[in-house]
Amino acid sequence: MPAERDQQHASGPPAGLWPGPDIPRQQSAPGLPWPEAAGPVPPIEAQSTLPWPETGAADEPGPVPPADGPDLPPPPVVPPPTAPASAPAGESRRKWRLAIAAAVVLAVASGGVAVATLRPERPQAAQPPVQSGPTGAPGPSAAGSGAAGPPKPPSASVGSAQGFTGARLALPGASIGVQSGETFGQALARSDRTFGRLRMARIYLPGLPPVWKGSRASLVNRPVVVSFKASPREINSGQHDARLTSWFASIPREHNVYWSYYHEPEDEVARGAFTAEEYRAAWRRIAGLADRAGNPKLINTLILMCWTLDPKSGRSFDSFYPGGDVVEALGWDCYNWGVKWKRYATPQEIYGRVISKSRELSKPWGVAETGSDLVPGDTGTGRAAWIRAMTSYLSRQRPEFVAYYNQVVGQGDFRLLDQPSIQAWRSFCLA
Numbered sequence: 394m395p396a397e398r399d400q401q402h403a404s405g406p407p408a409g410l411w412p413g414p415d416i417p418r419q420q421s422a423p424g425l426p427w428p429e430a431a432g433p434v435p436p437i438e439a440q441s442t443l444p445w446p447e448t449g450a451a452d453e454p455g456p457v458p459p460a461d462g463p464d465l466p467p468p469p470v471v472p473p474p475t476a477p478a479s480a481p482a483g484e485s486r487r488k489w490r491l492a493i494a495a496a497v498v499l500a501v502a503s504g505g506v507a508v509a510t511l512r513p514e515r516p517q518a519a520q521p522p523v524q525s526g527p528t529g530a531p532g533p534s535a536a537g538s539g540a541a542g543p544p545k546p547p548s549a550s551v552g553s554a555q556g557f558t559g560a561r562l563a564l565p566g567a568s569i570g571v572q573s574g575e576t577f578g579q580a581l582a583r584s585d586r587t588f589g590r591l592r593m594a595r596i597y598l599p600g601l602p603p604v605w606k607g608s609r610a611s612l613v614n615r616p617v618v619v620s621f622k623a624s625p626r627e628i629n630s631g632q633h634d635a636r637l638t639s640w641f642a643s644i645p646r647e648h649n650v651y652w653s654y655y656h657e658p659e660d661e662v663a664r665g666a667f668t669a670e671e672y673r674a675a676w677r678r679i680a681g682l683a684d685r686a687g688n689p690k691l692i693n694t695l696i697l698m699c700w701t702l703d704p705k706s707g708r709s710f711d712s713f714y715p716g717g718d719v720v721e722a723l724g725w726d727c728y729n730w731g732v733k734w735k736r737y738a739t740p741q742e743i744y745g746r747v748i749s750k751s752r753e754l755s756k757p758w759g760v761a762e763t764g765s766d767l768v769p770g771d772t773g774t775g776r777a778a779w780i781r782a783m784t785s786y787l788s789r790q791r792p793e794f795v796a797y798y799n800q801v802v803g804q805g806d807f808r809l810l811d812q813p814s815i816q817a818w819r820s821f822c823l824a
Contacts, residue, residue, distance in 0.1 A: 557784055557821040563792045564616055565784075565822040566593035568762065569609075570800040570808065577609050584799070587815060589823040593617060595761060595796040601636055605643040616649040618724060618761050618796060620656040620696060625667045625675035628654075637679060641686040649690050651794070654679050656696035656761065657726060659708060669712040676715035696724035696761045702746040710750065722793065723751050724761035729779065731768040732805060737779035740786035748790050759794035760787065766805035773811030780817035795821075 567588065571580040585591060594613045598621040605611050610619045623633055644650055654676050655661075662669050680693050695715070701708045714720065725747040729738050744760070751758035763783070765776055787795055797818055798807050809815045 557781060557817075557824045559785055559788060559824075561784075561821065561824040562788045563759070564592040564794040565818075565824075566591045566595060566616075566618075566794060566796040567799045567818075568595040568597070568796060569613075578612050581613065587809075588819045591615070591822060593794050593796065595798075596620075598622070601633060602640045605640060605645070610650070611645075614648070616651070616794070618651040618653070618694065618696075618759070618794060620653040622655050623675075625655070625671040628675035628678055629671060631678075634678075634682060637682045638685060641683045641688070641691060644686070644688060644691060646688055646690050649692055650688075651692045651694040651722060651724065651759070652683065653694045653696045653724060653761075656724070657698055658713060659698055659701050662712070672713065673715040677719050680715070680719035693719055693721040694724045694759075694761075695720045695722075696726065699725050699727035699743065699747050702750055717754060717756070720756065723747075723754070723756045723758040725751075725758065726762035726798075727760060728763060728798075728807075729765035730805065731766045731771070731776070735768055737765060737768060737775060740783045743783075744787060744790070757793050759792045759796075761794075761796055762798040763795065764798040764807035766807055767811075773813040776811075777813035777817040780814060780821070784817075784821040 565588075567584055569577065569580050569584055571577055572583075575583070581594065584594075593616040596610045596613065596617050596619040598609075598619065600621065601623050602608070602610075602619070602621045610617050627633060655672065658667075658672050661667060662672065676695070683691050683693060695713070697710070697713055698706075700706050701710060701713070725744075727743050727747065729743060731737065743763075747758070765779060767773065767776055784795070797809070799809055801808055809818055
């Protein structure tokens with residue numbers, strides 16, 4: 394979920410932000426229009442045609458923070474991700490996978506996706522060379538760095554583009570936001586009608602997972618990224634072993650299930666709810682329980698904030714990493730903060746560090762949450778151009794999934810309600 398990514402954020406996210414059954418239903422949320430898919434369009438250029446400012450003066454801090462939390466720093470300039478010179482051997486602990494260890498190592502070395510052969514839901518498309526995307530990170534111009542007006546309009550070439558071009562190399566999806574009066578099944582159906590049938594869905598469970606049959610995850614009936622929460626101390630005591638063992642055993646084998654324990658634990662550790670050591674130990678214990686199920690579609694996925702890799706966060710990735718022998722994939726939550734930054738940052742700025750880290754660890758990875766609220770003055774055309782650039786960039790980096798956070802929370806409204814933004818994400822989902 395979106396949260397304030399700042400060292401000063403020591404008290405945890407404001408109440409009511411958890412995007413699951415305990416989040417307040419979105420009141421008076423308008424129904425989403427269901428646009429038709431557009432035809433193919435020319436490729437999108439990486440920099441000068443996008444709606445962010447040209448290179449100029451250094452970024453300035455954002456506007457005065459709202460009452461619900463501290464301000465966010467502008468996005469950093471990130472060097473382009475580079476693939477590791479060599480990759481370690483596969484770290485899977487399941488004995489039945491040893492027979493394909495050699496294929497796993499080859500997959501890691503060639504593209505950083507070590508489990509592609511185990512995950513048939515991954516889109517099959519032409520495999521272009523991995524590109525690092527824009528090498529520079531444009532900043533605000535000297536003349537406009539302090540302006541609060543509308544974003545720089547995109548050029549005609551980008552403005553006229555209505556669809557995703559190129560080979561889609563990731564499962565497209567979204568979080569399912571339940572509006573007032575809807576059931577989860579109705580919200581899922583609405584999302585499918587709006588964006589085209591999603592290839593995966595992001596599911597949040599605010600506590601321990603319920604019985605799989607009839608739960609939100611089972612209603613999705615496609616690959617899911619599902620996370621749940623429980624006290625690390627309770628986990629480490631063995632209190633929930635039986636329940637978790639039963640849950641893992643009940644998960645069917647038709648689709649990939651990227652499961653994650655306590656996604657985004659960083660703020661909880663910062664405010665003293667539990668220690669990083671307790672979190673890592675709990676993660677390892679749960680991974681052992683998952684292993685007993687012997688289900689090749691269960692994929693142990695650690696989900697952290699992109700902000701954690703920013704040096705300004707004051708955090709260490711290793712504090713939260715339970716070990717490469719139990720983590721099979723990495724999930725990242727990355728956002729563009731349009732209202733605070735007053736611009737749409739380049740994809741390289743937002744995702745560059747997490748791509749580099751994933752490759753450094755030779756781990757498959759995905760974007761578990763991403764999105765942007767509207768830059769002040771933008772009616773949607775600027776965000777649509779950002780979405781097209783983001784999906785084009787990410788697809789070249791070969792994540793396993795990309796889920797748009799289509800919800801509203803205290804820090805911003807990330808829902809795609811305008812036609813240009815809807816069409817931009819829909820075209821990626823239908824590619």
